[in-house]
Amino acid sequence: MKDGAVRVSTDVADDIEVLIRARYPVIYVVTWEEARVEEAIAAISSKREKKVFTWSICQGIVPYNTSPQSKRGVDERTRDPQAALSQVLESMDPAIYIFKDFHPYFCDPAVVRKVREVALYLKNSYKTLIIISPTLKLPLELQKDVSVVDFCLPDRVEIGELLERTVAEVNKKAGLNISLAVAAREALVDAALGLTINEAENVFAKTLVKTGGLSEKDVPIILSEKEQIIRKSGMLEYYRATEAFENVGGMEELKGWLGKRRSAFSDEARKFGLPTPKGVLLIGVQGCGKSLCAKAVASLWRVPLLRLDLGRVFSSLVGSSEENVRQAISVAESVAPAILWVDEIEKAFAGTQSSSFSDAGTTSRVFGTFLTWLQEKTASVFVIATANNISQLPPELLRKGRFDEIFFVDLPDRPEREEIFRIHIAKRGRNPAEFDLVQLAEASEGFSGAEIEEAVSSALFDVFDKHKDLSTDAILQTISTTVPLSRTMKEEIERLREWAQYRTRPAGAAEAAASFAGRQIEL
Numbered sequence: 001m002k003d004g005a006v007r008v009s010t011d012v013a014d015d016i017e018v019l020i021r022a023r024y025p026v027i028y029v030v031t032w033e034e035a036r037v038e039e040a041i042a043a044i045s046s047k048r049e050k051k052v053f054t055w056s057i058c059q060g061i062v063p064y065n066t067s068p069q070s071k072r073g074v075d076e077r078t079r080d081p082q083a084a085l086s087q088v089l090e091s092m093d094p095a096i097y098i099f100k101d102f103h104p105y106f107c108d109p110a111v112v113r114k115v116r117e118v119a120l121y122l123k124n125s126y127k128t129l130i131i132i133s134p135t136l137k138l139p140l141e142l143q144k145d146v147s148v149v150d151f152c153l154p155d156r157v158e159i160g161e162l163l164e165r166t167v168a169e170v171n172k173k174a175g176l177n178i179s180l181a182v183a184a185r186e187a188l189v190d191a192a193l194g195l196t197i198n199e200a201e202n203v204f205a206k207t208l209v210k211t212g213g214l215s216e217k218d219v220p221i222i223l224s225e226k227e228q229i230i231r232k233s234g235m236l237e238y239y240r241a242t243e244a245f246e247n248v249g250g251m252e253e254l255k256g257w258l259g260k261r262r263s264a265f266s267d268e269a270r271k272f273g274l275p276t277p278k279g280v281l282l283i284g285v286q287g288c289g290k291s292l293c294a295k296a297v298a299s300l301w302r303v304p305l306l307r308l309d310l311g312r313v314f315s316s317l318v319g320s321s322e323e324n325v326r327q328a329i330s331v332a333e334s335v336a337p338a339i340l341w342v343d344e345i346e347k348a349f350a351g352t353q354s355s356s357f358s359d360a361g362t363t364s365r366v367f368g369t370f371l372t373w374l375q376e377k378t379a380s381v382f383v384i385a386t387a388n389n390i391s392q393l394p395p396e397l398l399r400k401g402r403f404d405e406i407f408f409v410d411l412p413d414r415p416e417r418e419e420i421f422r423i424h425i426a427k428r429g430r431n432p433a434e435f436d437l438v439q440l441a442e443a444s445e446g447f448s449g450a451e452i453e454e455a456v457s458s459a460l461f462d463v464f465d466k467h468k469d470l471s472t473d474a475i476l477q478t479i480s481t482t483v484p485l486s487r488t489m490k491e492e493i494e495r496l497r498e499w500a501q502y503r504t505r506p507a508g509a510a511e512a513a514a515s516f517a518g519r520q521i522e523l
């Protein structure tokens with residue numbers, strides 16, 4: 001990295017310094033940004049007059065900043081992990097040893113034991129061992145001896161400085177005169193949030209090369225790069241705001257609630273004293289627009305939508321499940337303000353109580369990590385969780401303090417069905433005024449939004465085949481041949497409604513008008 005001007009998240013750098021001063025012997029820093037952490041540590045060590053050495057399996061222990069190409073760039077003797085630890089024990093000077101990617105060697109019991117000895121001995125010395133790795137893998141034996149620090153992704157200030165540096169550098173090198181307008185700077189910085197310093201630097205450079213400048217127009221390039229990077233991390237999926245809020249039919253209560261919070265993340269709202277909304281849980285009948293709502297809110301609020309794939313959190317071959325969820329949360333927080341969408345949350349966390357028998361407690365630990373974060377988070381990450389099946393829903397999720405509100409999304413009533421028909425007919429480029437929406441709504445009693453959509457699109461297939469255009473009759477025809485889920489799942493839906501009555505607030509206006517308790521209660 002360039003000229004040491006990189007500002008490091010001061011909080012984390014401060015944390016590390018405090019740990020070093022308090023003589024914590026072994027510190028484990030979780031980060032993708034090795035270079036940034038090394039620089040922060042180098043800065044601390046020069047302040048505290050300590051030497052800095054780095055270790056890697058390729059170089060062994062060498063002084064900080066030794067180029068791997070130089071002849072003396074390798075110390076064969078200390079490449080072996082145990083030999084390296086011995087060297088740390090034996091050396092006399094006050095020093096900080098940075099071990100890079102040391103985690104794979106924890107599978108060797110001798111290495112684990114040696115680290116414990118180092119931890120014990122270093123407590124009374126002026127030496128510190130710092131392990132840097134992108135993933136947290138700590139054997140049980142070491143958990144009490146090692147302090148873990150999460151190195152956050154760069155914040156707005158850091159990305160802003162990087163942007164200015166990049167522009168200045170390019171201006172100097174290429175003799176250009178690019179200047180950034182304030183609005184462009186803001187937009188570019190926002191777009192790059194969630195990237196590491198290295199990634200952001202690459203993206204800015206790539207954009208400069210591609211377009212010969214940096215302006216608001218380049219935001220989509222940066223966003224698409226970010227999308228790819230976030231996708232690569234595997235746990236989060238980045239959604240472009242594609243679904244318009246107007247395309248959600250019914251759910252007036254929910255829409256009103258969300259609409260009111262539209263500017264809740266702005267500085268203005270904060271100054272006014274509005275609390276930052278935490279999130280909502282949408283429970284209800286399948287196919288009635290819960291997922292649709294999550295997608296639509298992102299475009300209403302104009303903030304990025306990140307879908308957390310809990311299936312991958314658990315099944316991933318990279319990292320432990322807890323580590324995965326922590327990493328996903330940290331990406332979401334660095335992109336904030338953002339919406340974190342957890343679809344069908346009950347599927348991942350079903351049976352958290354029994355998980356100690358089935359998967360050594362992994363599910364409950366991940367659930368615990370997530371709940372704690374929900375409860376305590378201060379970042380502007382709004383969580384939208386959805387659930388179809390209440391019997392699998394862990395009751396802890398419903399306690400006060402986790403979500404601002406729990407909404408029940410029921411089957412649409414007659415006026416709502418009319419609206420949903422109108423939306424889907426218009427979406428297919430036809431004029432809804434030419435259709436008998438009242439008749440359609442009446443004929444589709446018990447249909448979910450998804451089934452209404454399906455009726456419209458299969459009618460479209462039918463008429464295309466007969467070289468006709470879409471008509472009320474064609475849609476009525478498909479309705480008459482559809483058996484809605486609500487008929488086959490009558491009992492389940494009844495049970496769901498009964499359950500929801502005292503635990504949730506209805507999303508639809510009609511139900512809200514009916515005087516029912518509709519309050520979130522403590523379980």
Ligand SMILES: Nc1ncnc2c1ncn2[C@@H]1O[C@H](COP(=O)(O)OP(=O)(O)O)[C@@H](O)[C@H]1O
Nearest residue numbers: 247248249286287288289290291292449450453
């Ligand atoms: N209230 C609604 N208004 C408009 N379209 C809807 C509505 N409910 C469902 N749909 C249609 O059905 C599709 C599936 O709904 P979805 O949001 O996935 O349901 P859920 O998540 O509740 O199971 C949506 O993408 C949308 O096209």
Ligand SMILES: [Mg+2]
Nearest residue numbers: 290291343386
């Ligand atoms: Mg869904």
